Amino acid sequence: MTISDDVVEQARQCLRNIGAALTEAGCGFADVVRVRYLLPDRADFEPCWPVLRECFGPVRPAATMLVCGLSDPRMKIEIEVYARRP
Template sequence: MTISDDVVDQASQCLRNIGAALAEAGATFADVVRVRYLLPDRADFEPCWPVLRECFGAVRPAATMLECGLADPAMKIEIEVDARVPAA
């Protein structure tokens, strides 16, 4: 398992992981109601916008971006979501 040096690549990978977890739960990005972006350097957030818009542009969940340290210095972004799983 390797971590790209590029924050946009890392954001894309986060979103792929989130998409897989949502699918496993029977949900999609359309079901996301809250998203948190965690970055060691807030300047890295803006380059990620095009990738983030692909998943959240039409959904527009409540969102927070925090500048903070992450567990591994190689990590440049972490994305957390809360989703409302549709009733079966």
């Protein structure tokens, strides 16, 4: 498993993983009702906004961003979602 040094690429990979999990569960990004962003460095959040808007812009789920340590120091962002199955 490789982890990019770029927070935006990490966000893209998170969203690809989330998209695959949502599809497997019979859902999509339109079904997301809550999202939680976890980052060690608050300054890394703003560069991710364009990527996040691609998936969540029209959906507008409730959202929280937390600054916290992550399990691997190479990780710059984690994204958790809650979706409502149609």
